[in-house]
Amino acid sequence: xxxxxxxxxxxxxxxxxxxxxxxxxxxxxxxxxxxxxxxxxxxxxxxxxxxxxxxxxxxxxxxxxxxxxxxxxxxxxxxxxxxxxxxxxxxxxxxxxxxxxxxxxxxxxxxxxxxxxxxxxxxxxxxxxxxxxxxxxxxxxxxxxxxxxxxxxxxxxxxxxxxxxxxxxxxxxxxxxxxxxxxxxxxxxxxxxxxxxxxxxxxxxxxxxxxxxxxxxxxxxxxxxxxxxxxxxxxxxxxxxxxxxxxxxxxxxxxxxxxxxxxxxxxxxxxxxxxxxxxxxxxxxxxxxxxxxxxxxxxxxxxxxxxxxxxxxxxxxxxxxxxxxxxxxxxxxxxxxxxxxxxxxxxxxxxxxxxxxxxxxxxxxxxxxxxxxxxxxxxxxxxxxxxxxxxxxxxxxxxxxxxxxxxxxxxxxxxxxxxxxxxxxxxxxxxxxxxxxxxxxxxxxxxxxxxxxxxxxxxxxxxxxxxxxxxxxxxxxxxxxxxxxxxxxxxxxxxxxxxxxxxxxxxxxxxxxxxxxxxxxxxxxxxxxxxxxxxxxxxxxxxxxxxxxxxxxxxxxxxxxxxxxxxxxxxxxxxxxxxxxxxxxxxxxxxxxxxxxxxxxxxxxxxxxxxxxxxxxxxxxxxxxxxxxxxxxxxxxxxxxxxxxxxxxxxxxxxxxxxxxxxxxxxxxxxxxxxxxxxxxxxxxxxxxxxxxxxxxxxxxxxxxxxxx
Amino acid sequence: xxxxxxxxxxxxxxxxxxxxxxxxxxxxxxxxxxxxxxxxxxxxxxxxxxxxxxxxxxxxxxxxxxxxxxxxxxxxxxxxxxxxxxxxxxxxxxxxxxxxxxxxxxxxxxxxxxxxxxxxxxxxxxxxxxxxxxxxxxxxxxxxxxxxxxxxxxxxxxxxxxxxxxxxxxxxxxxxxxxxxxxxxxxxxxxxxxxxxxxxxxxxxxxxxxxxxxxxxxxxxxxxxxxxxxxxxxxxxxxxxxxxxxxxxxxxxxxxxxxxxxxxxxxxxxxxxxx
Ligand code: SF4
Ligand code: SF4
Ligand code: SF4
Numbered sequence: 010x011x012x013x014x015x016x017x018x019x020x021x022x023x024x025x026x027x028x029x030x031x032x033x034x035x036x037x038x039x040x041x042x043x044x045x046x047x048x049x050x051x052x053x054x055x056x057x058x059x060x061x062x063x064x065x066x067x068x069x070x071x072x073x074x075x076x077x078x079x080x081x082x083x084x085x086x087x088x089x090x091x092x093x094x095x096x097x098x099x100x101x102x103x104x105x106x107x108x109x110x111x112x113x114x115x116x117x118x119x120x121x122x123x124x125x126x127x128x129x130x131x132x133x134x135x136x137x138x139x140x141x142x143x144x145x146x147x148x149x150x151x152x153x154x155x156x157x158x159x160x161x162x163x164x165x166x167x168x169x170x171x172x173x174x175x176x177x178x179x180x181x182x183x184x185x186x187x188x189x190x191x192x193x194x195x196x197x198x199x200x201x202x203x204x205x206x207x208x209x210x211x212x213x214x215x216x217x218x219x220x221x222x223x224x225x226x227x228x229x230x231x232x233x234x235x236x237x238x239x240x241x242x243x244x245x246x247x248x249x250x251x252x253x254x255x256x257x258x259x260x261x262x263x264x265x266x267x268x269x270x271x272x273x274x275x276x277x278x279x280x281x282x283x284x285x286x287x288x289x290x291x292x293x294x295x296x297x298x299x300x301x302x303x304x305x306x307x308x309x310x311x312x313x314x315x316x317x318x319x320x321x322x323x324x325x326x327x328x329x330x331x332x333x334x335x336x337x338x339x340x341x342x343x344x345x346x347x348x349x350x351x352x353x354x355x356x357x358x359x360x361x362x363x364x365x366x367x368x369x370x371x372x373x374x375x376x377x378x379x380x381x382x383x384x385x386x387x388x389x390x391x392x393x394x395x396x397x398x399x400x401x402x403x404x405x406x407x408x409x410x411x412x413x414x415x416x417x418x419x420x421x422x423x424x425x426x427x428x429x430x431x432x433x434x435x436x437x438x439x440x441x442x443x444x445x446x447x448x449x450x451x452x453x454x455x456x457x458x459x460x461x462x463x464x465x466x467x468x469x470x471x472x473x474x475x476x477x478x479x480x481x482x483x484x485x486x487x488x489x490x491x492x493x494x495x496x497x498x499x500x501x502x503x504x505x506x507x508x509x510x511x512x513x514x515x516x517x518x519x520x521x522x523x524x525x526x527x528x529x530x531x532x533x534x535x536x537x538x539x540x541x542x543x544x545x546x547x548x549x550x551x552x553x554x555x556x557x558x559x560x561x562x563x564x565x566x567x568x569x570x571x572x573x574x575x576x577x578x579x580x581x582x583x584x585x586x587x588x589x590x591x592x593x594x595x596x597x598x599x600x601x602x603x604x605x606x607x608x609x610x611x612x613x614x615x616x617x618x619x620x621x622x623x624x625x626x627x628x629x630x631x632x633x634x635x636x637x638x639x640x641x642x643x644x645x646x647x648x649x650x651x652x653x654x655x656x657x658x659x660x661x662x663x664x665x666x667x668x669x670x671x672x673x674x675x676x677x678x679x680x681x682x683x684x685x686x687x688x689x690x691x692x693x694x695x696x697x698x699x700x701x702x703x704x705x706x707x708x709x710x711x712x713x714x715x716x717x718x
Numbered sequence: 719x720x721x722x723x724x725x726x727x728x729x730x731x732x733x734x735x736x737x738x739x740x741x742x743x744x745x746x747x748x749x750x751x752x753x754x755x756x757x758x759x760x761x762x763x764x765x766x767x768x769x770x771x772x773x774x775x776x777x778x779x780x781x782x783x784x785x786x787x788x789x790x791x792x793x794x795x796x797x798x799x800x801x802x803x804x805x806x807x808x809x810x811x812x813x814x815x816x817x818x819x820x821x822x823x824x825x826x827x828x829x830x831x832x833x834x835x836x837x838x839x840x841x842x843x844x845x846x847x848x849x850x851x852x853x854x855x856x857x858x859x860x861x862x863x864x865x866x867x868x869x870x871x872x873x874x875x876x877x878x879x880x881x882x883x884x885x886x887x888x889x890x891x892x893x894x895x896x897x898x899x900x901x902x903x904x905x906x907x908x909x910x911x912x913x914x915x916x917x918x919x920x921x922x923x924x925x926x927x928x929x930x931x932x933x934x935x936x937x938x939x940x941x942x943x944x945x946x947x948x949x950x951x952x953x954x955x956x957x958x959x960x961x962x963x964x965x966x967x968x969x970x971x972x973x974x975x976x977x978x979x980x981x982x983x984x985x986x987x988x989x990x991x992x993x
Contacts, residue, residue, distance in 0.1 A: 033881075034881075077862070081862075081863070081865075135888070136878070137876045137878035137879065137887055138876075138878035141878065141879070154877065154878060154881070155878070156878055156879075157877070157878060157880065157881045159880070160880065161879055161880040164879050164880065180879040180880055180882040180884050181884050183879050184876060184879060184884040184886065184887055185886075187887075188886065188887060188888060191888065192793065192827075192888070196789065196790075196793065211862075212862045212863045213862070213863075214863055214867070220874070220875055220876065220887075221874055221875070221876050221887040221888045221889070222826050222874035222887060222888035222889025222890075223887070223888040225822055225826045225868070225888070225889060226826060226827075226888050226889075228822065228866070229789075229819050229822045229823050229826065230789060230823075247848055247852075247863070247867070248844070248845050248848050251844050251848065251869070252844075255844075265809055266809055266811065266869070266871050267871070268870070268871050268872055268873070268874060268875060268889075269868070269869065269870060269871070269874075269889070270867075270868075270869035270871075271822070271866065271867070271868055271869070272863070272866065272867035272868075273865070273866060274861075274862075274863040274864060274865050274866065274867070275865055276865065277816075277817060277818055277819035277865040277866065278817050278818065278865060279740070279741040279742070279781065279817070279818045280741075280742060280758045280760070280761065280817060280818070280859070281741060281742060281745070281760055281763065281768055282760065282761060282762075282763050282764070282765070282768060287781040287782075288781065288782070288785060289741070289785070289817065289818035289819040289820065289865065290739070290785060290788060290789065290818060290819030290820045290822065290823045291819040291822075291865065291866075
């Protein structure tokens, strides 16, 4: 099964032009979205309120909506499955007819279009972007700008071929020709097929939003209008429905509202005499198919928030995986949320095929989603289920079990010996490269002669008791590989006047096990680490943000065990990344001058922007760059190295463009992966952990104070 | 609103052909009769009159033929002219509610859309606009909504061709909004602000004895007693007298019927005093 995913990833990486187009749109939207979202802070809040209420009252609202829709003259069909929905649609749309269609996710969810084609029905897409893709038989580049990456000359040629007219290669000219051609299609169409942005239960109306006006044409010019809507689109009121449309425009294309919002409340009627006479300017029949497929299941199984999704695509703009491989990540619906929908609507196998193993857990999507849908958490839960059912390969877990989860010296020695046999040191980088099946010449960090735990304990020894005690929790990567970082962290904490106690966990933090869908193992590790940190003092400092994230999730992991959960919750409040801790504790006077130019890489799991700390170091100039994931993702980069490297390569390009000679980050995973990425660009050896640069600044500061005045 | 400014006769006088797209308006025009209700202008027509009107209008093709003709006209027309129920100030949107669908067709098919709205129709946000919409639907059609609510926020556009924003994709590339004062500010300044609450629902006309006697002569294009007051503010005492300032019986039946409780007789009494 996962071979198929690897093939998809390979195909996605091969289509560099499409990726470039996607990145261009995403970058544009990432640039403008935060400001627009800040300008209307109530939009996301209200959306969440509406969606929460709608899912909570799902059954009641479905009843209410169906009643009111019928009263308004709609034909309403409740489809339990996609199959039923398609069968109903085939009864409404006669064979051989002409159908005008606007964007619809619910339609995409079914096999309707193939079924219609098989019956000689001609379906014409009327959204300009979709029409271009349809004419050119091109895959959609981005859900909100499917054809933006297609050059205008090519688009002009497509419409020239379609209309038999000459079309100048100018956007205005192309639009004029397309308008006219599609207008004729609208006027002669038999049926209109659309989705719905929302269904207002209180008034029985289907509400749609758009910029082009094709939906309005569809709504007014067709004889029969068929609407596909998932039951999760039902919201309590018309006012709520308009808010949903607003949020879709705001988070989709950074517009305060779409050019058009249209509420359809049944077939139109002209009034003559004292009664509605007949049909007005619109269809004779309006059918609404309410699709249930998997929705109730989602609520029942604890994935209710996945139904909040308004398909705005904000999550896609920030997803490192989606931006590289496009619609190949997901299943009918794009990206991580698409994988979640796939699991709940088509089953786990579909989710695995859609890329259940591809999510990096970078959490960018959660941050940008107006509904705050916890997509990566859902993916992790689904991985656990897939593992239980053995639908995921076991290789990752074996590796993690044997290697990462044990901190014993024996394992460390073995690892060093094995690495010595399998890999050779590289001349131009701090690390080794595999000797045999060289994974694309990947630069791997070298297993250190002595474990970081021993090095750190050595560095901490002999400092004597101080007033304050800080516990240093050292993660696997710094224990195995980056022992310099471990020493530097101890040194930094020492400069702050703390007694440093190096915790001696026998295992890793549990994060790899957790995200790989092995909650039992993660729980085991959480329990053990909770014991190790039993009397940790006022602060537990980590120098790996992922370890920090893991320590903070112990309370959730141990939710079944009240006593432990309580202790874990207390622990969570005392966990600090060294960068955060120093920012809070350091006085400006302690920092010595470092006349350097650096660029900061923000690790995905660091709770606050770390660049603030760097800015405090006198003499250090900090360049800004695009914020993007390094692509490491732990086991992700073992399984999908090419993809991980492409992501890292984009990040590295951003940093190199700043001209800074030094890259500073706060995560050993980023450190390893960015060293690899930069080495491939001939810029080896420029990445430092924030502890290392802080240690230098603090010791310069200390020397200055101790030196002659 | 278009009636208030007499848009159709004005344009026709200048050689611009104008066609009505609402079935009732078109029918009444074909019969040479004025409408007697702002929302359902043809409600009093008998079956026979309707048959006769349709024959005149469509040459026997009936309602279906009228529908076809309107969409073909709209598809060819240079410009669509409409009113709207509300303007949302915060976002710059027109909001309309209708039962027939011709507003949607007229505001989407031609390359230019001109909307005429009174400044009294401007509200702050969408919730207020939807409250107006709900009020109109309840009064006009006794329905929760009508068939279509349309929110229009500028011209149609697309960025799908090479990322450049181009106007006039499927809908109009140009939308003009004419904000009409015509005595509204004067109403506010002279203490008749309550008159501006009017939804043009027509409930007051159903109970008004003066309107029953005089019909459209009472209030003219401004409709009924409230219209007489509006005329006084827009055109001065002369206009108001011409449209029946003295005809009102001041019995307050309209105030009872009005969903907003507008006190038209009190306003008229004051205006009589000032005239
Ligand atoms: S967590 Fe990151 S990789 Fe996973 S779906 Fe979200 S944005 Fe994509
Ligand atoms: S999951 Fe993605 S598409 Fe869905 S609402 Fe959130 S950001 Fe939008
Ligand atoms: S005055 Fe009142 S009853 Fe008369 S039309 Fe206006 S809102 Fe309706």
